[in-house]
Amino acid sequence: MSDDDRDDSRKVGLWVVFTSVAVLLLGVLGFAVTRSLKSPSAPAATTAVAAASGASAEAADVLVDLTPTGPALAVLYFETGSASVGAEDAAALAEVVKALAGDGARRVLLSGYHDSTGDPAMNAELAKQRAKAVRAALVVAGVPLQQVLMRKPESTTGSGTDREARRVEIRIVDAP
Incomplete structure (x- = not known):
């Protein structure tokens, strides 16, 4: 396996990790916003x-x-x-x-x-x-x-x- 192939694999791996973390953060943020909007507390x-x-x-x-x-x-x-x-x-x-x-x-x-x-x-x-x-x-x-x-x-x-x-x-x- 050449160095270029390893670099491409690392880039893909980093992209997958970054995307997964971003999706997780957006999910948590969306849940928190939805939960606060459904709260019966006063504005x-x-x-x-x-x-x-x-x-x-x-x-x-x-x-x-x-x-x-x-x-x-x-x-x-x-x-x-x-x-x-x-x-x-x-x-x-x-x-x-x-x-x-x-x-x-x-x-x-x-x-x-x-x-x-x-x-x-x-x-x-x-x-x-x-x-x-x-x-x-x-x-x-x-x-x-x-x-x-x-x-x-x-x-x-x-x-x-x-x-x-x-x-x-x-x-x-x-x-x-």
Whole structure:
């Protein structure tokens, strides 16, 4: 075997090793990105919004004990296991911003709901994360954080589909 043949074999061998390592790294990176996108945690904007407004995360996550009355101004629905506010919800969020415009005494009350399938504790946490995602979207749209109130997550009972249960209802309230 000549030196040229050995050099070609080494080049092919190095190319195979390099390609294998690159494919492995891309696979691991793709898995990590996919896993983080499927996570039920709230978007990073929630934390950024709370930090930017000067409020601590604990103060922003206080749940109020208000009983919602009357129809919801808007209802946002979520996919299974998701806490992402969709682009299709922009009109509903704009309606909420418009309803609050110039009235500092009014507040937004967010009520997160979840279906009864699966682990109740995980569902309650997911409903809370959905409400946080809606809160973050409202703050980004211009609603002051102190005007957004959140209720304890609730499980939907009675009739209706699981999709209808995976929702956040938005109401305008006169609250302290």
